[in-house]
Every structure is written in C-alpha cells, then in structure tokens.
Amino acid sequence: MKRSVIDITDLTKEEIDRLTDTANDIINDPEKYAHICAGKKLATLFFEPSTRTRMSFEAAMYELGGAVLSMTDAASSSASKGESVSDTAKVISCYADIIAMRHPKEGAAYVASNAASVPVINAGDGGHCHPTQTLADLLTIKREKGGFSGLTVGLCGDLKFGRTVHSLIQALSRYDDIRLVLISPEELRLPDYVYNDVILKNRMKCTQTTDLLWALPKLDVLYMTRVQRERFFNEEDYLRLKDSYILTPEKLFLAKRDMIVMHPLPRVNEISVAIDDDPRACYFEQVKNGKYMRMALILKLLRENGAITY
Ligand code: CP
Numbered sequence: 234m235k236r237s238v239i240d241i242t243d244l245t246k247e248e249i250d251r252l253t254d255t256a257n258d259i260i261n262d263p264e265k266y267a268h269i270c271a272g273k274k275l276a277t278l279f280f281e282p283s284t285r286t287r288m289s290f291e292a293a294m295y296e297l298g299g300a301v302l303s304m305t306d307a308a309s310s311s312a313s314k315g316e317s318v319s320d321t322a323k324v325i326s327c328y329a330d331i332i333a334m335r336h337p338k339e340g341a342a343y344v345a346s347n348a349a350s351v352p353v354i355n356a357g358d359g360g361h362c363h364p365t366q367t368l369a370d371l372l373t374i375k376r377e378k379g380g381f382s383g384l385t386v387g388l389c390g391d392l393k394f395g396r397t398v399h400s401l402i403q404a405l406s407r408y409d410d411i412r413l414v415l416i417s418p419e420e421l422r423l424p425d426y427v428y429n430d431v432i433l434k435n436r437m438k439c440t441q442t443t444d445l446l447w448a449l450p451k452l453d454v455l456y457m458t459r460v461q462r463e464r465f466f467n468e469e470d471y472l473r474l475k476d477s478y479i480l481t482p483e484k485l486f487l488a489k490r491d492m493i494v495m496h497p498l499p500r501v502n503e504i505s506v507a508i509d510d511d512p513r514a515c516y517f518e519q520v521k522n523g524k525y526m527r528m529a530l531i532l533k534l535l536r537e538n539g540a541i542t543y
Contacts, residue, residue, distance in 0.1 A: 236537045237346035237353040238530065241364040241400045246407045248533075253372050255529035256522070263296065266528065269543045270299030273535060276329035278321065278345075279356070280307040280336045281463075285498060285520055286356045286365065290333045293527040302329055319348035326350040330540045331531060333365075337463075352534040360394040360464050366497050367400040368530065369523030373515055374454060376522070377493045381408040387448050389416040389478050390458035390503055392423040394465075397497040398458060399427050406435040413439040414448045418477045420470070421460070445478050449487040455480070457496045457503045481505045485513070495519055 238244060244252070259266050275294040279287050291301045302325075304310050312321060318336065322345035325332055332349055334342050335356040342355035357363040371381075378384060386405065388398050392415055402423075405411050413432065415423055422441065423432075432439050442448055449455070457480060465471040479502055480494065496504055496516040508514050535541045 235350065235352055236534055237342075237349075237355075238364055238534070239343045239346055239353070239355045239358075240362055241367045241404045243364070249368070249371060249404070252368060252526060252529040252533065253375055255532065256372050256525035257376075259525050259528050266297055266532070268298040269532060269541055270294060270297035270535065273299040273331070273540055274302055274329045275299060275531065276302040276304070276325045276332045277356075278304045278310075278325060278332060278334040278336075280310075280312060280334075280341070281357070283335055283356070285523060286335060286363075287333075289520070289524040290354075290356065290365075290527050290531075293524050293531055296524075297528055297531060299330075299531075318344050321345070322349040322353065330538075331535055333527075352538055354530065354534070357396060360396050360399075360461070362400040362403075363396045363497075364400050365527055365530065366397045366523065367404050368526035369519050370397070370401050370456070370495065370497070371404055372522040372526050373495060373519045374493075377515055377518070378453060381405065382410045384453045385412040385414060385451055386454040386456065387414040387416055387445075387452040388456045388458070389445055389448075391421045391460040391474075392417040392458070393421040394461035395458040398423070398456070401456065402427055402437075403431050406431050406437055411437065413437055414451065415439065415441045416443070416445050416448050416478070417441075418443060418474055421474060421477075445480075446484065446487060449484065449492075450489070452488065452492050455488065455492060455494050457494065457500075459496075459499065459501050459503055476502055478503060479505065480508060482507050482511070485511060488513070 333354045339359035339361035346353035460475045493515045
C-alpha cells in the first residue's frame with residue numbers, strides 16, 4: 234500500500250521521533266546515506282514559487298544518491314493547457330519513484346496522492362498546511378531546546394494564512410505541557426478550524442494577544458511569520474497589516490537569554506537583519522534541518538513503498 238504525507242497527522246508522534254533520529258544520524262554520518270537512493274528519482278512539482286522547500290527536497294535526493302526531475306513553474310507545464318492535478322500525478326508516477334508537490338489550492342496534494350501510484354509529499358497547499366516545514370521546525374526545537382515538554386511557544390504574525398503555523402500547532406498538540414501564545418492582529422487570527430479542532434480539542438494551554446512586547450518575556454520559542462501577501466484578496470489590507478510585527482534588537486532585549494527565534498522564511502520585514510548574528514536566531518539552522526528531515530522522510534516513504542532497502 235502506497236504511503237503519502239499530506240498532513241502532519243499522516244505521521245504518528247513515534248514516526249516523527251524516528252525521523253528526527255534518522256535526521257540526526259544523517260547529520261552525524263552523511264556518507265552512510267550517500268548512495269541509498271541510487272537509481273531512484275524524485276519529481277518536484279511546484280505550481281507555486283519556492284526557494285527552500287523545492288531546493289532542499291532536491292538537495293536531499295542528490296545527497297541520498299538519487300536523481301531529480303524538476304517542474305519549477307506551472308506556466309511551463311501542461312497544467313497551463315488545462316491538464317488536471319490528477320492526470321499530472323498519474324503521468325509523473327510513470328517517471329518518478331516519489332513526488333513532492335506544492336500547489337496554491339488547498340487539497341491539491343491530497344488529490345494528487347489519490348491519483349499517483351507513487352508516494353506524494355505535500356510541499357505546501359495554499360493556506361492549508363506544510364508538513365515538511367513542520368518536520369524542520371520540530372527538529373530545530375528538539376536540537377536547540379532538547380525536547381518539547383514545558384515550553385512556551387509564541388507564534389507571531391499571519392496566523393490566518395500561515396500554513397506552517399497550522400501544521401506546527403497540530404504537531405505540538407501531541408506533546409505534553411506545551412503552552413501556546415498566539416500573537417497576531419485581530420484580522421489575522423488563527424482560523425477557527427485550527428483553534429477549535431486542534432487547540433481546544435487537545436486542551437492545549439493557549440493565550441491570544443495582539444501584543445508582542447507583552448508576550449516576549451514569557452517565551453522559550455518565538456516563531457515569526459510573514460504576512461502572506463499572495464493570499465490576500467485586497468492589496469490595501471495587506472499594506473495595512475504587513476508590518477504589524479517587526480522584531481528588532483531592542484525588542485529582543487525583553488526576551489529570555491535562551492529563547493530561540495524561528496521563522497520558516499522567506500522573511501520580508503518581520504525580523505531585522507541585525508538579529509541574524511544573535512545566538513538566539515535559529516532560522517538559518519531551520520533551513521539546514523529541513524534538508525535533513527526531508528532526507529529522512531524520502532528514505533522512509535521509499536522504503537515503505539518497497540523502492541529501496543536499507
Ligand atoms: N519555508 C518555505 O516554505 O519556503 P519556500 O516558500 O521558499 O519553499
């Protein structure tokens with residue numbers, strides 16, 4: 234039975250723990266993994282712009298000894314002639330052993346996974362979710378903070394459209410004793426379906442505020458996000474909200490000395506570049522961790538699909 238990962242809940246907590254163990258092992262001994270995927274192909278189907286996710290998937294497959302087929306732009310594919318996501322997934326299954334797909338429409342990766350005969354990994358579907366970014370985030374928190382229990386995690390910015398936040402909250406809901414502080418303008422609050430179905434259902438401790446300065450001293454992790462211009466219907470609203478939160482060295486002075494600053498990137502204005510050299514800034518480490526977790530996930534899905542043994 235083919236196994237895909239569309240939502241972070243497609244992986245159990247134990248599976249995520251094993252993926253982080255594999256990623257740590259890859260970091261410590263990359264040569265051990267350098268040829269496992271020889272002769273196998275990853276197709277990256279990106280119907281929406283990306284730098285990190287696509288290139289880290291591709292780097293991941295190369296570092297496992299495999300090859301990559303890349304579609305970087307919907308306009309240069311037959312999607313521009315009206316080909317459906319299902320047909321595209323069926324066709325690419327004839328060429329590749331595994332597919333990573335990004336699409337602007339929520340649910341597109343799920344549709345692709347139902348049509349494909351090879352595993353599909355959701356690389357971001359509209360404002361819905363982004364499970365492999367969450368894997369990168371979890372590895373970063375685990376490596377930097379040693380675990381999850383007892384942490385107060387602040388999520389700041391565009392919590393409405395920020396798909397990475399939706400997936401991360403879902404993942405954190407499985408760990409004990411986590412406190413969330415949701416920091417956003419009223420108009421960009423977390424959607425009800427995440428708040429009710431994840432936070433309330435799992436009885437997570439959670440506070441909502443518009444005030445980053447009030448929240449900062451309480452946090453162990455601050456996860457900043459970009460206001461997602463591409464999801465707004467109205468440019469005026471975007472311009473009014475885009476600079477709601479800008480983390481500067483002066484503001485960071487209020488934070489704990491061991492708080493970590495995360496961001497899925499790309500950043501626009503939310504974090505001053507003056508913070509990049511602060512030891513608490515972890516966002517470029519997050520980028521590296523994303524590649525290792527994607528390597529671990531590719532290995533897992535190809536092995537479960539019988540395409541590799543190791
Ligand atoms: N974090 C992230 O998804 O970045 P890209 O849009 O560049 O892939």
